[in-house]
Amino acid sequence: MTITIYDVAREANVSMATVSRVLNGNPNVKPETRRKVKDVIERLNYKPNAVARGLASKKTKTVGVIIPDISDLYYSAVLRGLEEIAEMYKYQIIITNTDNDAKKEFDAFETLRSNQVDGIIFLGGTDDKSVIESIQRTTTPVVVCGYSKDMSIYRVNANYRDAIERVVQGFIDRGNEKIAYVQSGYHNILENILADKIIEVLERNNMSKDNMFEFYANTYEEGMDLFSEVKEVKADAVIAISDEVAGGILHGTLDENISVPEDLEVISCSNTRIAYMMRPRLSTIAVPLYDVGAVGMRLLTKLMNNEEVEEKINVLPLDINYAKTTRV
Amino acid sequence: MTITIYDVAREANVSMATVSRVLNGNPNVKPETRRKVKDVIERLNYKPNAVARGLASKKTKTVGVIIPDISDLYYSAVLRGLEEIAEMYKYQIIITNTDNDAKKEFDAFETLRSNQVDGIIFLGGTDDKSVIESIQRTTTPVVVCGYSKDMSIYRVNANYRDAIERVVQGFIDRGNEKIAYVQSGYHNILENILADKIIEVLERNNMSKDNMFEFYANTYEEGMDLFSEVKEVKADAVIAISDEVAGGILHGTLDENISVPEDLEVISCSNTRIAYMMRPRLSTIAVPLYDVGAVGMRLLTKLMNNEEVEEKINVLPLDINYAKTTRV
DNA sequence: TTGTATGCGTTATCAC
DNA sequence: GTGATAACGCATACAA
Numbered sequence: 001m002t003i004t005i006y007d008v009a010r011e012a013n014v015s016m017a018t019v020s021r022v023l024n025g026n027p028n029v030k031p032e033t034r035r036k037v038k039d040v041i042e043r044l045n046y047k048p049n050a051v052a053r054g055l056a057s058k059k060t061k062t063v064g065v066i067i068p069d070i071s072d073l074y075y076s077a078v079l080r081g082l083e084e085i086a087e088m089y090k091y092q093i094i095i096t097n098t099d100n101d102a103k104k105e106f107d108a109f110e111t112l113r114s115n116q117v118d119g120i121i122f123l124g125g126t127d128d129k130s131v132i133e134s135i136q137r138t139t140t141p142v143v144v145c146g147y148s149k150d151m152s153i154y155r156v157n158a159n160y161r162d163a164i165e166r167v168v169q170g171f172i173d174r175g176n177e178k179i180a181y182v183q184s185g186y187h188n189i190l191e192n193i194l195a196d197k198i199i200e201v202l203e204r205n206n207m208s209k210d211n212m213f214e215f216y217a218n219t220y221e222e223g224m225d226l227f228s229e230v231k232e233v234k235a236d237a238v239i240a241i242s243d244e245v246a247g248g249i250l251h252g253t254l255d256e257n258i259s260v261p262e263d264l265e266v267i268s269c270s271n272t273r274i275a276y277m278m279r280p281r282l283s284t285i286a287v288p289l290y291d292v293g294a295v296g297m298r299l300l301t302k303l304m305n306n307e308e309v310e311e312k313i314n315v316l317p318l319d320i321n322y323a324k325t326t327r328v
Numbered sequence: 329m330t331i332t333i334y335d336v337a338r339e340a341n342v343s344m345a346t347v348s349r350v351l352n353g354n355p356n357v358k359p360e361t362r363r364k365v366k367d368v369i370e371r372l373n374y375k376p377n378a379v380a381r382g383l384a385s386k387k388t389k390t391v392g393v394i395i396p397d398i399s400d401l402y403y404s405a406v407l408r409g410l411e412e413i414a415e416m417y418k419y420q421i422i423i424t425n426t427d428n429d430a431k432k433e434f435d436a437f438e439t440l441r442s443n444q445v446d447g448i449i450f451l452g453g454t455d456d457k458s459v460i461e462s463i464q465r466t467t468t469p470v471v472v473c474g475y476s477k478d479m480s481i482y483r484v485n486a487n488y489r490d491a492i493e494r495v496v497q498g499f500i501d502r503g504n505e506k507i508a509y510v511q512s513g514y515h516n517i518l519e520n521i522l523a524d525k526i527i528e529v530l531e532r533n534n535m536s537k538d539n540m541f542e543f544y545a546n547t548y549e550e551g552m553d554l555f556s557e558v559k560e561v562k563a564d565a566v567i568a569i570s571d572e573v574a575g576g577i578l579h580g581t582l583d584e585n586i587s588v589p590e591d592l593e594v595i596s597c598s599n600t601r602i603a604y605m606m607r608p609r610l611s612t613i614a615v616p617l618y619d620v621g622a623v624g625m626r627l628l629t630k631l632m633n634n635e636e637v638e639e640k641i642n643v644l645p646l647d648i649n650y651a652k653t654t655r656v
Numbered sequence: 657t658t659g660t661a662t663g664c665g666t667t668a669t670c671a672c
Numbered sequence: 673g674t675g676a677t678a679a680c681g682c683a684t685a686c687a688a
Contacts, residue, residue, distance in 0.1 A: 004681055015659045020683060030657060047442040051382045052681030055664050060379060062422075062443075071408040073401060080399040083425050092422050092443060094390075097411050114375040115390075115420060220605050247605050254607075277548050277575050279607045332665055343675045348667060356673060380665030383680045 003046050012040040023048055054116060062092045063300060064112030067123040068100045068186075073272035074242070074289065075123050078145060081293025082121060089301045091118070100186040102128035109134055119300045121145060123293075125157075125189055141303035145296040147189035154303065156296045156314040157190075160269070163285045163318040164194050164239070167267055168201040171237045174327050176265060178211055180235035182226065182245055185216035191241060194269065198239070223248020227256060236264060243268035243275040246282055250325060266325040280324035288316060331374050340368040351376055382444060390420045391628060392440030395451040396428045396514075401600035402570070402617065403451050406473060409621025410449060417629045419446070428514040430456035437462050447628045449473060451621075453485075453517055469631035473624040475517035482631065484624045484642040485518075488597070491613045491646040492522050492567070495595055496529040499565045502655055504593060506539055508563035510554065510573055513544035519569060522597070526567070551576020555584060564592060571596035571603040574610055578653060594653040608652035616644060 005023075009016040014037060021029050022037045029037075040046075054060040063086060067075050079095070086093050094117060096108035105128060112120055117140065125146030126132065132150050135142045144155040171179060181198060183191040199209040213233045217223050223245040230238060230249065240246035246268035253264055260266055260280065267283045268275060275282040295314055302309050322328040333351075337344040342365060349357050350365045357365075368374075382388040391414060395403050407423070414421050422445060424436035433456060440448055445468065453474025454460065460478050463470045472483040499507060509526060511519040527537040541561045545551050551573040558566060558577065568574035574596035581592055588594055588608065595611040596603060603610040623642055630637050650656040 002681090006681080016682080017659060017661095017684080018657085021658090024683080028657060033657080047438060049383075049681050050443045051379055051388060052664090053683075054379045055377075055383050055666085056681075056683040058664075058683095069408070070398075070411060071401070071404045073399070073404075076399045076401075076404045080397070080425070083398060083423070087425070092424075092439070094420050094422050095411070096420075097408070097415070110375060111420070115378045220601065244601070244605070251605075251607060273548065273572070274602065274605060277572070277579075277602065277606070279579060330665090334665080344666085345668085345675055345677095346673085349674085352667080358673060361673080377665050380680090381667075383682090384665075384667040386667095386680075 002049075003044050005046075005048070008037065008040050008044060008046050011044065012037045058116070060092075060116050060118055061090060062094060062115070062117045063297075063304075064108075064115070064117040064120045065093055065095045065123060066098060066105060066108045066112070066120065067095060068098055070095060070097055073244075073274060074270050077272060077289035078123055078293040078296075081290035081295075082123075082145075082297045083293075084290075085294050085297035085301070089297075091301070100124075102131065106131050106134065113138060113140055119143070119304045121296055121300055125155075127187065127189055141300060143296050143300045143303065145292050147193065149189060151312070154299060154309070154312050156292060156299060156316065158287050158292065158316045158318045160190060160194060160285070160318065161197055163320055164197045164269070165201055166320060167239065167285065168198050169205075170326075170328065171265060172201070172205050172207070174265070176237040177207070178213065178233060178235045178237070180213045180215055180230045180233065180238045182215045182217055182223070182238060182240040182242075182249065184218055184241055194239075194241075217245045217248070218242070220244045220248040220251075223250075224252035224255075227252030230264075231256070231258075238264065238266045240266070240268045241270065243270040243272055243278075243282055243284060246270075246284075246325075247274060247278045250278060250280075250282065261325050261327045265327055267320075271321065275321075275323070278325075283323045283326040283328075284321045286319040286321040288318075291316060330377075331372050333374075333376070336365065336368050336372060336374050339372065340365045386444070388420075388444045388446055389418060390422060390443070390445045391625075391632075392422045392424065392436075392443070392445040392448045393451060394424050394426060394433060394436045394440070394448065396426055398423060398425055401572075401602060402598050405600060405617035406451055406621040406624075409618035409623075410451075410473075410625045411621075412618075413622045413625035413629070417625075419629070428452075430459065434459050434462065441466060441468055447471070447632045449624055449628055453483075455515065455517055469628060471624050471628045471631065473620050475521065477517060479640070482627060482637070482640050484620060484627060484644065486615050486620065486644045486646045488518060488522060488613070488646065489525055491648055492525045492597070493529055494648060495567065495613065496526050497533075498654075498656065499593060500529070500533050500535070502593070504565040505535070506541065506561060506563045506565070508541045508543055508558045508561065508566045510543045510545055510551070510566060510568040510570075510577065512546055512569055522567075522569075545573045545576070546570070548572045548576040548579075551578075552580035552583075555580030558592075559584070559586075566592065566594045568594070568596045569598065571598040571600055571606075571610055571612060574598075574612075574653075575602060575606045578606060578608075578610065589653050589655045593655055595648075599649065603649075603651070606653075611651045611654040611656075612649045614647040614649040616646075619644060 098104040119141040271284045426432040447469040599612045
């Protein structure tokens with residue numbers, strides 16, 4: 001029923017090899033023959049079977065993306081960057097959600113490999129031991145958009161260390177003394193890095209590390225509920241990983257008639273459109289989400305193409321976007 | 329290098345046919361043999377090549393999803409529902425962005441077919457002629473999550489007709505007379521349906537259809553800018569398709585010291601988390617985004633499995649979520 | 657420049 | 673129950 005390369009060959013009075021050649025742009029075909037074959041292809045509306053092609057060539061023109069949560073604006077913005085570059089290079093994208101579950105992550109990786117994807121991208125970073133081992137064992141190119149302790153992995157991330165340093169120093173310069181640091185609670189390298197950095201800056205300013213108070217929240221609602229706890233420790237500044245959480249804290253605080261940023265400064269480390277839509281507009285560390293994805297996919301295309309890649313790490317610069325929730 | 333079914337067969341002293349049988353859970357294998365083969369599979373860490381499998385069986389366990397914009401919270405929420413059901417049924421998902429471009433939509437459809445996906449889902453609806461024709465011509469099962477004029481296509485959508493009717497009647501009952509209707513501007517069946525319905529309700533209440541004013545906006549920023557135009561026509565109620573746009577209008581209005589909902593009621597037809605995070609909280613037509621995706625994918629699995637499907641259309645009921653931007 | 661033949665790693669149809 | 677063997681649709685090495 002389905003029309004194959006043989007049908008085209010027969011109709012065009014050539015061998016299937018020749019059809020394959022014109023299909024793949026092989027120059028060793030007489031222009032006249034090429035025309036003839038192309039005409040038949042057009043006429044029969046023939047489309048090569050990508051699966052057969054994948055089996056024969058061992059290249060599927062497909063990349064796998066492993067992502068914690070596709071409905072999280074943060075990741076979907078990165079994915080958008082990935083996708084656009086992938087399209088440019090004619091790659092299809094297979095996505096898998098993991099919900100920050102290491103087991104799912106591992107399974108997704110294995111499944112993608114059995115699907116013969118040409119490359120795999122992790123969004124948000126990985127640090128699960130078995131996943132890292134898998135990555136190292138395989139020959140499939142892998143790029144991590146995010147953090148990982150393993151230095152042998154290709155990755156792209158943003159210069160959060162520098163940005164958080166400036167943020168914290170700013171807080172201190174403006175007289176703040178107690179910083180609430182609100183994380184996701186998922187085991188996440190970035191969150192640890194930031195915690196360390198916050199402490200580092202505190203101590204450099206002759207302040208105790210006890211001036212940082214750790215909290216955990218994942219949603220806007222949880223952020224709102226966090227208000228009382230933040231108040232309890234008398235925090236005068238909040239650094240939240242997620243802008244959705246930051247928004248919750250912000251609104252929860254305002255509901256109690258506490259002024260932002262006068263009595264409490266709030267900044268988030270994420271930078272989705274949500275921050276911009278908050279009232280008052282949320283200050284953020286301005287991660288270039290789209291770029292992270294775009295750079296990551298570009299890097300992967302190079303790896304899949306066996307091109308030379310200078311650095312294993314690609315660190316994007318980071319701006320701080322001071323809006324209405326900071327006293328800058 | 330890569331280990332195949334032959335390697336397993338050799339190691340287990342059976343034929344590849346037998347290995348294939350245990351792989352596929354074929355009962356015609358002696359339990360003892362099964363054990364032996366499974367042990368070898370385990371020991372060699374053998375993973376079947378899904379591409380070869382796809383070629384031989386003509387089933388790839390892969391579904392394609394065609395989506396206007398993956399970074400749009402509305403669609404990514406639906407996708408999340410799709411994904412979860414797909415995972416349950418062991419299907420991989422290939423996504424393609426179209427940016428509401430009919431040409432891209434068509435190309436995506438063709439590419440997915442050449443990739444031998446077992447089924448295809450359109451998010452947001454389609455009405456491009458060539459796409460519809462393609463859908464009808466192919467034997468690949470297709471489900472549209474959204475609207476389409478073509479009645480032969482399987483689809484799932486929400487009961488917007490009923491919901492918008494209640495919304496508009498409510499506006500009128502509360503004494504509103506001029507309704508601003510803010511659409512995306514993309515050719516979109518749903519938007520036309522709603523426009524017709526708004527007019528229908530107006531006329532049923534002996535009001536002219538000129539009491540509906542059409543506007544176009546796609547982002548929060550455009551929504552904010554729209555304020556002056558909405559004010560110009562003296563609208564006392566706004567119905568926006570997107571909650572991001574509704575949020576923009578809302579904030580733009582408040583910035584001018586016009587009271588919401590006292591002087592202007594606002595409701596959106598979308599229902600992403602953004603609506604919930606707006607201040608004041610946005611009233612919406614509560615589309616169950618996740619469910620739309622879940623139901624769509626479930627439907628598709630039935631089609632791919634040649635199961636009986638009662639209805640071509642699946643209409644989900646819709647609640648109206650009256651929050652703080654309506655006088656209810 | 658073109659054609660023939662083989663392989664890619666499975667599934668599936670036969671026999672035994 | 674199990675084992676040969678023929679597809680599946682294409683790329684490609686080798687011949688011509």
